[in-house]
């Protein structure tokens with residue numbers, strides 16, 4: 137198939153502003169190309185993606201959906217890169233069999249039936265705003281097979297969504313992550329340091345277990361981290377910075393466990409399969425995508441949401457987990473190849489579903 141990728145309009149590929157979508161887009165471009173498909177990418181100017189042709193599109197970056205209040209109406213910024221991306225795709229559409237949209241935005245959804253080329257959407261987050269919920273649900277009902285998501289929990293966050301929505305999971309390139317049997321005893325936390333990620337809970341666990349906590353990720357809200365630390369003065373916490381996947385693989389692999397304390401519904405949780413790929417067991421609340429990935433008692437533990445006592449007890453029991461089973465689990469369930477094949481199946485169905 138000849139596939140156009142419409143990237144996220146919040147920032148150029150490689151800037152990190154696009155978060156998990158940047159890693160997902162990169163993995164699918166490589167995975168689908170390996171399956172013999174041709175890929176062409178449309179993304180904001182300044183985008184970098186090794187080995188692929190990227191149409192660099194100018195225009196105003198879109199406001200991230202998580203920064204928009206739930207009740208706010210859809211806004212398309214003036215001279216928006218989002219409009220320019222889709223104007224270019226409209227002009228080029230005869231070149232493609234299918235357009236795969238990665239943007240969590242209304243405009244591409246509206247275009248599902250307005251282009252001659254088949255347009256499909258890989259939705260990257262759970263329910264965030266009423267306007268986006270409405271358009272995602274409506275598109276899922278009007279266009280069979282047009283929508284795919286990463287986890288059941290993410291799909292369930294949209295009430296009234298069509299049961300045809302495809303759940304495709306995610307995947308990582310195993311070779312980028314080195315297995316590590318040894319542990320240096322620290323607890324790990326990976327993700328943007330912001331309230332919805334629940335960092336304050338990880339800090340509280342570091343204090344109650346006396347174990348050091350290492351944090352990797354964009355320090356989006358430094359004042360919030362400061363507040364968490366002052367609430368738990370005896371916790372040993374270090375912010376290790378925002379690093380590349382390779383660097384994360386090396387450093388995270390040393391940890392005794394990864395703590396996932398999200399307060400919002402994580403659509404999937406790429407950090408969970410990255411940690412498991414390094415042999416690091418994961419302790420997560422029973423909330424969102426991570427709770428669908430962790431196999432309780434085998435690749436980590438699942439505890440009741442926000443239950444700090446259970447989380448601390450899970451940390452004390454973590455030595456029971458076989459670290460090599462963590463990596464083997466990712467190899468057989470969440471490899472980049474298996475993810476690309478699931479997406480390929482979805483695209484074929486979308487093309488033939490009519």
Ligand code: HBI
Pocket residue numbers: 143144145146153154155156157198199200201202238239240241260261
């Ligand atoms: N917000 N409006 C908008 N569009 C996106 O594509 C988008 C976003 N916020 C975050 C985001 N994409 C990605 O960082 C997440 O999907 C991972």
